[in-house]
Amino acid sequence: MSNILEKPKSFYTDFTRKGSADVITTHYCPGCGHGILHKMIAEAISELGIQDRTVFISPVGCSVFAYYYFDTGNVQVAHGRAPAAGTGVKRALPNSIVISYQGDGDLAAIGTAEIIHSANRGEAMTMFFVNNAIYGMTGGQMAPTSIIGQKTTTSPYGRKAENEGYPIKVSELISQLDAPVYVERVSLADVASRNKARTVVRKAIQNQIDGKGFSFVEVLAACPSGLKKTPLETNEWVKNTLHTIFPLGCYKDETATRTPRFAPAINPTSDQVLTALNLKDDHSDYKASVDKKNFIDQNVKIAGFGGQGVLSAGTTLSVLAMYENLEVSWIPSYGPEMRGGTSNCNVRLSNKRIGSPLVENPNILIAMNGPSLEKFESAVRPGGTIIVNSSIIDAKVSRKDVKTYYVPVTGIATEMGVPAAQGVAALAAYLAATNVIPVEKLEHVVHKSLKRKELADKNIAIIRKVAEYITKGMEDNKKCLTGF
Amino acid sequence: MKVPRVEIRIEECKGCHLCIAACPKKVLESSGCLNNQGYIYAKYKGDGCIGCGICFYSCPEPGAIKVFKKEN
Numbered sequence: 001m002s003n004i005l006e007k008p009k010s011f012y013t014d015f016t017r018k019g020s021a022d023v024i025t026t027h028y029c030p031g032c033g034h035g036i037l038h039k040m041i042a043e044a045i046s047e048l049g050i051q052d053r054t055v056f057i058s059p060v061g062c063s064v065f066a067y068y069y070f071d072t073g074n075v076q077v078a079h080g081r082a083p084a085a086g087t088g089v090k091r092a093l094p095n096s097i098v099i100s101y102q103g104d105g106d107l108a109a110i111g112t113a114e115i116i117h118s119a120n121r122g123e124a125m126t127m128f129f130v131n132n133a134i135y136g137m138t139g140g141q142m143a144p145t146s147i148i149g150q151k152t153t154t155s156p157y158g159r160k161a162e163n164e165g166y167p168i169k170v171s172e173l174i175s176q177l178d179a180p181v182y183v184e185r186v187s188l189a190d191v192a193s194r195n196k197a198r199t200v201v202r203k204a205i206q207n208q209i210d211g212k213g214f215s216f217v218e219v220l221a222a223c224p225s226g227l228k229k230t231p232l233e234t235n236e237w238v239k240n241t242l243h244t245i246f247p248l249g250c251y252k253d254e255t256a257t258r259t260p261r262f263a264p265a266i267n268p269t270s271d272q273v274l275t276a277l278n279l280k281d282d283h284s285d286y287k288a289s290v291d292k293k294n295f296i297d298q299n300v301k302i303a304g305f306g307g308q309g310v311l312s313a314g315t316t317l318s319v320l321a322m323y324e325n326l327e328v329s330w331i332p333s334y335g336p337e338m339r340g341g342t343s344n345c346n347v348r349l350s351n352k353r354i355g356s357p358l359v360e361n362p363n364i365l366i367a368m369n370g371p372s373l374e375k376f377e378s379a380v381r382p383g384g385t386i387i388v389n390s391s392i393i394d395a396k397v398s399r400k401d402v403k404t405y406y407v408p409v410t411g412i413a414t415e416m417g418v419p420a421a422q423g424v425a426a427l428a429a430y431l432a433a434t435n436v437i438p439v440e441k442l443e444h445v446v447h448k449s450l451k452r453k454e455l456a457d458k459n460i461a462i463i464r465k466v467a468e469y470i471t472k473g474m475e476d477n478k479k480c481l482t483g484f
Numbered sequence: 485m486k487v488p489r490v491e492i493r494i495e496e497c498k499g500c501h502l503c504i505a506a507c508p509k510k511v512l513e514s515s516g517c518l519n520n521q522g523y524i525y526a527k528y529k530g531d532g533c534i535g536c537g538i539c540f541y542s543c544p545e546p547g548a549i550k551v552f553k554k555e556n
């Protein structure tokens with residue numbers, strides 16, 4: 001043990017939240033419990049030697065910016081969803097240490113379902129629940145944990161059980177479930193409680209390291225701003241009032257008797273993935289042609305209106321890339337309309353594992369209609385490529401730092417009798433223009449996304465026609481560096 | 485430098501004074517002065533720290549307090 005107590009190493013050296021003027025202090029108010037708990041967690045992470053495999057899940061609430069402080073993996077999630085996002089992280093990366101952190105509005109109001117079900121499934125995570133009996137971030141509204149009689153901006157006459165129900169005792173609730181291993185309520189309001197809290201924080205994290213499962217720590221904490229008291233008065237209030245309503249102590253501890261369980265890392269081979277997606281059988285004769293080692297990441301956005309085959313163009317590209325043994329992700333984004341709404345999909349192809357499936361700055365934009373070009377043109381990375389469906393889009397690309405190909409994909413597909421193949425036609429244009437994967441390879445997979453298999457031949461003809469259009473265009477435009 | 489001792493970094497202190505209330509030896513006090521952020525920062529009286537670290541775990545700011553314990 002070091003002889004010096006100082007800022008734990010699991011915190012960033014500089015906190016950049018407030019810009020360069022102040023990189024040393026947090027955004028928390030004076031006397032806020034979040035800061036004290038952060039310090040205990042950071043110290044435990046450092047001393048347990050898990051900094052490089054910890055993923056911290058920040059909630060919505062005052063601790064929304066925790067990722068500015070913890071030098072660990074970080075995910076900031078939607079209001080109340082930390083246990084759900086944490087579940088995903090833990091299951092995808094079983095060797096990670098997932099720390100889910102939530103306030104009482106986040107956990108016990110909007111996120112009630114997530115916390116109960118993650119506890120009930122016994123997800124192997126460490127959960128910190130900051131109960132300050134108020135919504136801090138939004139300015140002191142009543143929380144599910146506010147006490148009877150407590151005056152807040154939304155209970156100006158004091159909370160009444162008849163009207164707003166009783167303060168929810170979350171630790172008691174969670175401890176009634178079978179799956180959780182460890183449930184304890186601590187406080188930060190006085191020296192003795194803080195000493196205890198440090199031990200409990202560490203134990204709840206150690207449990208996860210030991211494969212023991214769901215550990216839940218409720219932390220009674222001061223929110224001086226929300227309570228409209230000084231920090232010292234708030235701590236007195238926590239001690240004299242909250243401690244009596246939310247008794248401190250251990251509500252469940254099966255740490256000693258639970259057998260450790262370590263989920264195996266899920267690392268399916270491409271073959272297993274293809275089998276699971278029912279795409280395996282007839283690809284035996286497929287020969288991959290991509291030089292995987294030198295493959296340049298493709299961040300593709302395909303955008304158009306519903307019914308243009310935008311989403312299935314994305315899946316077709318994904319399947320093709322899987323056959324090429326690349327790492328692939330595909331994620332759609334569309335409105336509730338079946339047809340006529342806008343839709344787009346993000347496809348990422350890489351030779352490395354893909355972290356996030358989102359494509360904010362595509363290097364390939366396939367714009368199937370005007371609004372899509374308008375919306376995404378500026379997001380394309382310099383040096384990227386834009387495929388413009390010139391049958392529908394009259395506008396020209398104004399960017400000079402991208403390559404543009406104007407291809408009448410709707411026209412070509414319609415002329416060949418299959419308007420529904422305009423998405424495939426656009427894909428063919430992209431592959432023919434960039435040669436990321438040889439365009440002929442598309443012919444092997446195009447039938448996969450077809451409901452009517454008899455259209456396969458027509459699709460192949462469309463692919464060839466588009467490829468020819470591009471090659472011819474390139475020859476005609478030998479001198480033109482920005483495409484045609 | 486003498487150990488044990490405590491250092492409070494003026495610009496990292498938010499003036500909540502939780503450390504002052506927590507110190508069992510009562511060797512921390514309000515400086516009565518404002519730092520650049522506008523907080524009345526806490527300060528060490530200069531003598532009497534036993535290096536227990538209680539103030540460190542009372543302080544919400546990650547780096548405001550540094551405690552130098554006795555060499556073991």
Ligand SMILES: Cc1ncc(C[n+]2csc(CCOP(=O)(O)OP(=O)(O)O)c2C)c(N)n1
Pocket residue numbers: 060061062063079102103104105106107110130132134135136137138143223
């Ligand atoms: C979906 C959604 N609904 C409402 C809000 C507004 N909102 C932001 S923080 C918050 C409550 C935070 O309270 P708590 O979880 O107790 O955290 P604290 O700020 O006290 O740490 C609310 C309702 C939001 N951001 N998103």
Ligand code: SF4
Pocket residue numbers: 027028029030031032033034062132136137222223224225226
């Ligand atoms: S509003 Fe309350 S919870 Fe939020 S930072 Fe301030 S003291 Fe902390």
Ligand code: SF4
Pocket residue numbers: 031492496497498499500501502503504525526542543544545548549
């Ligand atoms: S606890 Fe920290 S922020 Fe509060 S007065 Fe003491 S040094 Fe300053």
